[in-house]
Amino acid sequence: xxxxxxxxxxxxxxxxxxxxxxxxxxxxxxDPEATRLVGTVFDGRGEPVNDALVELWQAxxxxxxxxxxxxGEELPLEPGFRGFGRCRTDASGSYRFATVKPGPVPxxxxxxxxxxxxxxxxxxxxxxxxxxxxxxxxxREANETDAVLSTVEPGRRSALVAREGDGALRFDIHxxxxxxxxxxxx
Numbered sequence: 001x002x003x004x005x006x007x008x009x010x011x012x013x014x015x016x017x018x019x020x021x022x023x024x025x026x027x028x029x030x031d032p033e034a035t036r037l038v039g040t041v042f043d044g045r046g047e048p049v050n051d052a053l054v055e056l057w058q059a060x061x062x063x064x065x066x067x068x069x070x071x072g073e074e075l076p077l078e079p080g081f082r083g084f085g086r087c088r089t090d091a092s093g094s095y096r097f098a099t100v101k102p103g104p105v106p107x108x109x110x111x112x113x114x115x116x117x118x119x120x121x122x123x124x125x126x127x128x129x130x131x132x133x134x135x136x137x138x139x140r141e142a143n144e145t146d147a148v149l150s151t152v153e154p155g156r157r158s159a160l161v162a163r164e165g166d167g168a169l170r171f172d173i174h175x176x177x178x179x180x181x182x183x184x185x186x
Contacts, residue, residue, distance in 0.1 A: 024087040026056065026099040028080025033061065036168035037097040037134070041089050041121060044176030048093025052123035054173070056085040056097060058116070063103030071106060101136055107147050114142035114149065121173055130183045134171045135161045152182045 027034045037056075041049040059065045064075035066083040087095040104112040117134040135143050143149055149157055159181055162169040173181050 024085055024097045026082045026085045026097060031080065031100065033100050034098050035100060037099055037162070037171065038168045039095055039171040039173060040093045041095065041123065041173045042093065042175065046177065049123050049175065050089055050091050050093055052089045052121055054087050054089065054095045055120040056099065057118040058083055058099065059102040059105050061100050061103050063105045104142065109147065111147070114139050114146035121175070123175060130175065131186045132173070132181050132183050133160055137161055137164055156182050
């Protein structure tokens, strides 16, 4: 008789497989429009998660993804812009990126989406990643008409809008609990 293999969760993330030095920088050093994006990943008890992995995928400031299937081929690519970033949380559950505010991108159903950053979080206890978005506080009108953001309960939408402070945008991620970040099925 064989015993079933125990379930595996994602993480912890070991340094051996994540040597992407500089992967938290999506823009070239010295970019005058670079902004810091910071936050903390919390578990269901409100404790910082010190071994999570946060990934970003975003368009550039013109609204173009650096991907061969991006339909905005008339929009310029930007030298030094990666569009993808990855950062492990530190001992206090914090992460940080250097990036730029993306431009609006087309919505598959027509119109445009509000400027946003796509976020994936991998952490212990999760069998698969969770996916959310970061919206910008200075895009109130675009946020109100964004087709994806409008699928979130009105009282929870503000949890997807970064906060400004200390020269950075702050976006905390709560994996569970009363303050759980809205996540999307992918």
